[in-house]
Amino acid sequence: MHKLPKPSIKPKSPVFSSGPTSKHPGWQLNQLPTDLLGRSHRSNPGKIRLRTLIDLTREVLEIPQDYRIGILPGSATGAIECALWSLLGMNGVDVFASDVFGHLWADDITNQLKLKDVNVYTALPGDLPNLSLYNPKNDCVLSWNGTTTGVCVPNAAWIPDDRLGLTIVDATSAAFSIPLAWHKFDATAFSWQKGLGGEAAHGMIVLSPRAVTRLTSYTPPWPMPRLFRLTTNQKLIEGIFVGETINTPSLLCIEDYIDALTWAKKIGGAHGLFKRCQQNFAILQDWVKKTPWIDFLASNPETVSPISVCLKIIDPIITNLSEEEQRRFIQKMTQDLDQETVAFDIRGHIKAPPSLRIWAGPTIETEDLKTLLPWLEWSFMTNRVL
Numbered sequence: 269m270h271k272l273p274k275p276s277i278k279p280k281s282p283v284f285s286s287g288p289t290s291k292h293p294g295w296q297l298n299q300l301p302t303d304l305l306g307r308s309h310r311s312n313p314g315k316i317r318l319r320t321l322i323d324l325t326r327e328v329l330e331i332p333q334d335y336r337i338g339i340l341p342g343s344a345t346g347a348i349e350c351a352l353w354s355l356l357g358m359n360g361v362d363v364f365a366s367d368v369f370g371h372l373w374a375d376d377i378t379n380q381l382k383l384k385d386v387n388v389y390t391a392l393p394g395d396l397p398n399l400s401l402y403n404p405k406n407d408c409v410l411s412w413n414g415t416t417t418g419v420c421v422p423n424a425a426w427i428p429d430d431r432l433g434l435t436i437v438d439a440t441s442a443a444f445s446i447p448l449a450w451h452k453f454d455a456t457a458f459s460w461q462k463g464l465g466g467e468a469a470h471g472m473i474v475l476s477p478r479a480v481t482r483l484t485s486y487t488p489p490w491p492m493p494r495l496f497r498l499t500t501n502q503k504l505i506e507g508i509f510v511g512e513t514i515n516t517p518s519l520l521c522i523e524d525y526i527d528a529l530t531w532a533k534k535i536g537g538a539h540g541l542f543k544r545c546q547q548n549f550a551i552l553q554d555w556v557k558k559t560p561w562i563d564f565l566a567s568n569p570e571t572v573s574p575i576s577v578c579l580k581i582i583d584p585i586i587t588n589l590s591e592e593e594q595r596r597f598i599q600k601m602t603q604d605l606d607q608e609t610v611a612f613d614i615r616g617h618i619k620a621p622p623s624l625r626i627w628a629g630p631t632i633e634t635e636d637l638k639t640l641l642p643w644l645e646w647s648f649m650t651n652r653v654l
Contacts, residue, residue: 286441340473341470356381359406404432410438429452434455544634561583575629577626600651602647
């Protein structure tokens with residue numbers, strides 16, 4: 269291997285971060301409506317915009333009409349924590365932890381809620397836990413797409429329709445990027461800043477009729493933080509699911525998310541979003557196949573995430589280094605690309621193995637990914653021979 273000349277063409281957008289992610293093509297701040305800024309979110313115009321946001325989310329994601337959709341504080345973390353605190357405790361719990369966040373949810377369940385009847389199934393980074401261990405009598409908690417390990421659950425066939433327990437799914441990086449089997453999910457959490465590149469701090473929770481039944485028939489034994497309260501006197505707080513939020517949302521963030529949803533509708537809704545994601549992933553997939561020094565962090569081709577694409581270096585000179593030295597090598601690669609304004613924020617998660625992480629979601633332009641690849645080659649070769 270030898271040093272390569274520096275490429276001459278750069279991506280039009282160097283933003284490949286896995287969260288917050290790139291804005292959709294054509295986005296401009298000055299195009300966002302500002303007439304509600306300074307107004308109360310509880311004013312009639314404010315409530316109308318919040319309801320519009322919920323309705324557009326349902327339309328774009330093709331969420332069943334009998335599922336409830338609510339806006340919560342704290343991004344996807346707030347939404348998933350709300351589900352855990354509000355729904356768990358009646359049944360045993362099976363937790364499948366395939367990434368950093370899955371382990372966080374397992375820790376919350378065992379060490380904060382202190383549930384005793386809990387099975388935590390884990391796997392090495394790059395693998396999925398054994399999903400066949402799921403007991404349909406239990407509640408189930410998992411991340412559908414692991415942004416830190418690049419592992420994605422390939423399908424929902426293992427979840428029976430006649431399950432007794434609830435499925436609680438962290439889908440924050442899966443929503444808007446891959447199809448979701450809503451009839452298999454009972455409480456689903458995602459955030460605005462992932463699939464569509466919306467501004468952060470707000471989360472969404474989607475509840476099936478089964479989840480609503482649990483909420484209105486079961487009261488957890490622990491004190492419930494106000495921000496997690498979805499019921500009062502065992503009755504659903506209906507306002508949350510028509511835009512009457514628990515706390516004050518950012519009206520500018522709301523307009524930004526509505527703008528992204530409107531763009532999604534223009535390109536064909538869910539189908540158009542999924543098509544863009546698959547086109548992007550195909551570029552990276554083909555590159556990995558023909559590039560001898562790189563591979564997916566995911567070990568099984570069927571579970572490779574097509575969204576947050578995590579890549580490991582398999583060149584023997586690099587793999588023979590210590591883990592700390594490998595991290596320094598990757599840090600140098602990503603620093604070079606950052607300084608060249610070619611790719612920002614593509615170093616793997618700090619708690620993941622040494623890796624690169626490239627967002628390939630629907631807001632990314634395929635041509636930018638194509639243009640990025642020669643720069644990855646250049647950066648790797650330049651640092652390998654130093």
